[in-house]
Amino acid sequence: MQHNVLILDFGSQYTQLIARRVRELNIFCEIFPYNHIPSDLSSYKAVILGGSPFSVRGEDAPHPDLSQIRGKMPLLAVCYGAQYLAHFSGGEVAASNTREYGRANLSYIKEGETFFDGVSENSQVWMSHSDSIKALPTNAVKLASTHDVEYAAYKIEGETTYAIQYHPEVYHSTDGKKMLENFLVKIAEVPQNFTPNAFVDEMVAELKEKLGNDKVVLGLSGGVDSTVAAVLLNKAIGQNLYCIFVNNGLLRKNEFQNVLDQYKGMGLNVKGVDAGDRFLGELAGISDPETKRKTIGRVFIEVFDDESHLLEDVKWLAQGTIYPDVIESVSVKGPSATIKSHHNVGGLPDYMKLKIVEPLRMLFKDEVRRVGATLGIDPELLGRHPFPGPGLSIRILGDITPEKVQILQDVDSVFIEGLKSWGLYDKVWQAGAILLPVNSVGVMGDERTYEKVVALRAVESTDGMTADWVHLPYDFLMKVSNDIINKVKGVNRVVYDISSKPPATIEWE
Ligand SMILES: Nc1ncnc2c1ncn2[C@@H]1O[C@H](COP(=O)(O)OP(=O)(O)OP(=O)(O)O)[C@@H](O)[C@H]1O
Numbered sequence: 001m002q003h004n005v006l007i008l009d010f011g012s013q014y015t016q017l018i019a020r021r022v023r024e025l026n027i028f029c030e031i032f033p034y035n036h037i038p039s040d041l042s043s044y045k046a047v048i049l050g051g052s053p054f055s056v057r058g059e060d061a062p063h064p065d066l067s068q069i070r071g072k073m074p075l076l077a078v079c080y081g082a083q084y085l086a087h088f089s090g091g092e093v094a095a096s097n098t099r100e101y102g103r104a105n106l107s108y109i110k111e112g113e114t115f116f117d118g119v120s121e122n123s124q125v126w127m128s129h130s131d132s133i134k135a136l137p138t139n140a141v142k143l144a145s146t147h148d149v150e151y152a153a154y155k156i157e158g159e160t161t162y163a164i165q166y167h168p169e170v171y172h173s174t175d176g177k178k179m180l181e182n183f184l185v186k187i188a189e190v191p192q193n194f195t196p197n198a199f200v201d202e203m204v205a206e207l208k209e210k211l212g213n214d215k216v217v218l219g220l221s222g223g224v225d226s227t228v229a230a231v232l233l234n235k236a237i238g239q240n241l242y243c244i245f246v247n248n249g250l251l252r253k254n255e256f257q258n259v260l261d262q263y264k265g266m267g268l269n270v271k272g273v274d275a276g277d278r279f280l281g282e283l284a285g286i287s288d289p290e291t292k293r294k295t296i297g298r299v300f301i302e303v304f305d306d307e308s309h310l311l312e313d314v315k316w317l318a319q320g321t322i323y324p325d326v327i328e329s330v331s332v333k334g335p336s337a338t339i340k341s342h343h344n345v346g347g348l349p350d351y352m353k354l355k356i357v358e359p360l361r362m363l364f365k366d367e368v369r370r371v372g373a374t375l376g377i378d379p380e381l382l383g384r385h386p387f388p389g390p391g392l393s394i395r396i397l398g399d400i401t402p403e404k405v406q407i408l409q410d411v412d413s414v415f416i417e418g419l420k421s422w423g424l425y426d427k428v429w430q431a432g433a434i435l436l437p438v439n440s441v442g443v444m445g446d447e448r449t450y451e452k453v454v455a456l457r458a459v460e461s462t463d464g465m466t467a468d469w470v471h472l473p474y475d476f477l478m479k480v481s482n483d484i485i486n487k488v489k490g491v492n493r494v495v496y497d498i499s500s501k502p503p504a505t506i507e508w509e
């Protein structure tokens, strides 16, 4: 893969957004922590320095050595980056009188600067800083100001170095993407050749080379990432790819069969392993959410290990890891605090001795979907809502029994089919039902009932990190709750979850 743009992360919440914007320009980019700059920079055509929660004046602040970068290749310094260049090159950075956070407008733009081509006068930019550049570094020229910030942008004469105090990557910087494009395409002349087709061609060639005639196993979940990874690998190594799809007894209604049928038409070598009883047996009596997750993770690995022993001579394990997972584990802040342990076939124990291959580890979710579309994967599969690996187990509060699984599968099916038939499914990022560990009193046909309560959840989100509940039409909620109570025996009450994340989470456990 061409490594075109290098983004240095100083711990800003927006670093990933910079990468998103660059990718939207069809330019490939990679994020590295400021203290792990690659030693070979020959494949990079430009570098971007990101923002940071630190003050450059602080003692523990990131102070990387940029001597191999600055003046040697095009450099764009954003926020902390801009302050960093100023502070260490003859300028001055000091605390602002007021903390600047939010929208501002450019009140001055230097004429004739390529960086501002096509940028409107008074263009709105997003500020988020408490330090300010009080004096420019040596050889710098002011390029833009706002009402409150004199040095909103500058460049260094004799270098292709640009620096901006605002955040072009944030949506509220109306011309931010234009400025990034001006810098990357017009000034740094980075090629815009990172397209799904190019990715597929390059990745297939790379996988062929890397894997040769080796055998590879892959856990298929029916989800987008593992499916796209499988189709790519299948294109590269054909029948040497062995896909395993495990029924953990906690899938959606009829999902095991439906997913297997769907894969049949795709020419994949898939084995369905029905381990439902094994999972439910191991989960019996467990109510604690973390213990449930850990148990499922362990049994997954055991089933997987058993299955790969049935195959001879397997050398590789393929995974559907995508870029946000990678960034999470390499970012300056490191893997974030465990709120919920995600089960993952990824964390395989050493004794399995398989090498890991992850063809999607450089892609964001929407890029994975586009690659999937290029590969001809059914749009319905690519548009599927995310579904957690531990499945319905974390949507059954309290202990899990086969009866409860069946009730929840039926409720979930009425809800999801309802969303589809009302044309709402694609407007919702994720939806599902939760079986609560309480009974409530109801009346059906003049008789008292004392049955289960279910909660419905539907959220909007871009990446699952934050989410808002969806304002589903009342008519829809009325119809679906009526259908659930009438069709699913054992349920006499339906409630709708109106919590956003944070402070709640999407799943209840
Ligand atoms: N039922 C299953 N059978 C086999 N492998 C599975 C199953 N569920 C999950 N996996 C494997 O575990 C990985 C992690 O699952 P998880 O659901 O957490 O991933 P994901 O990010 O949602 O990806 P996907 O879109 O592939 O489901 C999957 O990519 C897949 O390789």
Ligand SMILES: O=c1[nH]c(=O)c2[nH+]cn([C@@H]3O[C@H](COP(=O)(O)O)[C@@H](O)[C@H]3O)c2[nH]1
Binding pocket: 293, 340, 341, 342, 343, 386, 387, 388, 389, 390, 430, 464, 465, 501, 504, 505, 506, 507, 508, 509
């Ligand atoms: O693959 C997964 N394994 C897990 O263990 C897991 N737990 C939560 N999720 C999914 O992650 C997103 C965020 O969920 P939370 O707000 O509940 O943390 C939502 O999309 C959840 O469905 C999981 N996915």
Ligand SMILES: NC(=O)CC[C@H](N)C(=O)O
Binding pocket: 012, 050, 051, 052, 053, 054, 055, 056, 078, 079, 080, 081, 128, 129, 130, 131, 132
């Ligand atoms: N967003 C940023 O990069 C902020 C930089 C620095 N911490 C400041 O407050 O000024």
Ligand SMILES: [Mg+2]
Binding pocket: 221, 223, 386, 387, 388, 389
């Ligand atoms: Mg999944």
